[in-house]
Amino acid sequence: AAKPKLYYFNGRGRMESIRWLLAAAGVEFEEEFIETREHYEKLQKDGCLLFGQVPLVEIDGMMLTQTRAILSYLAAKYNLYGKDLKERVRIDMYTDGTLDLMIMIARAAFQPPKEKEENYAEIMKKAKTRYFPTFEKILKDHGEDFLVGNKFSWADIQLLEAILMVEELDAPVLSDFPLLKAFKTRISNIPTIKKFLQHGSQRKPPPDSHYVEVVKTVLQF
Numbered sequence: 001a002a003k004p005k006l007y008y009f010n011g012r013g014r015m016e017s018i019r020w021l022l023a024a025a026g027v028e029f030e031e032e033f034i035e036t037r038e039h040y041e042k043l044q045k046d047g048c049l050l051f052g053q054v055p056l057v058e059i060d061g062m063m064l065t066q067t068r069a070i071l072s073y074l075a076a077k078y079n080l081y082g083k084d085l086k087e088r089v090r091i092d093m094y095t096d097g098t099l100d101l102m103i104m105i106a107r108a109a110f111q112p113p114k115e116k117e118e119n120y121a122e123i124m125k126k127a128k129t130r131y132f133p134t135f136e137k138i139l140k141d142h143g144e145d146f147l148v149g150n151k152f153s154w155a156d157i158q159l160l161e162a163i164l165m166v167e168e169l170d171a172p173v174l175s176d177f178p179l180l181k182a183f184k185t186r187i188s189n190i191p192t193i194k195k196f197l198q199h200g201s202q203r204k205p206p207p208d209s210h211y212v213e214v215v216k217t218v219l220q221f
């Protein structure tokens, strides 16, 4: 079968969680980077963007948009979505949480310096008092290696992605969360993830001024 093809900017944004999920599932994918307004408008004109937005993923003969819809489809397709409805809804709850946190971080890149500073303080507060304590408790109460059932799932992949993103802002953040620290080591050592974390993979770096400029130019905001 043809490899999935990802259409997005050459940066993290909303596409990064999709890259993580595919990489963790051991699925090779292609990327088409949108660098110009014309390219974006062509995708729109060709009817590829349901609501005129990216991420766009071409897979199984479909042109999929809407990040959560794409992630759910991929989690189900690659058996990373739990064993039944009850496990699936827990995975949905956990991934909605980590996605909320990561979108807060991704948005900060687009804010002017003062707002960005205030936003980072808010992000660190939410990470340390809302998200990480919750996941620490889940790991404690569940008492397994993984967040849901006793099987690797989309929820584990996305929590690791979020942990690494917050550590980029505050390296010692896990010092108060021993179970999360052990979880990070465990999940990072899963072969497909270990490979994705190595240099030269399709993992994207933190947003820089060039990335912000391209997005602003393409989307005209």
Ligand SMILES: CCCCC[C@H]1O[C@@H](O)C[C@@H]1SC[C@H](NC(=O)CC[C@H](N)C(=O)O)C(=O)NCC(=O)O
Pocket (backbone or CB within 6 Å): 013, 014, 052, 053, 054, 055, 065, 066, 067, 068, 103, 106, 107, 110, 215, 219
């Ligand atoms: C999450 C923030 C990451 C920073 C960069 C992204 O946020 C946006 O500022 C730009 C990109 S994402 C690009 C943006 N996509 C979305 O907002 C998608 C939202 C959708 N619900 C999804 O989950 O996929 C876009 O196409 N906008 C055009 C426009 O709506 O007309």
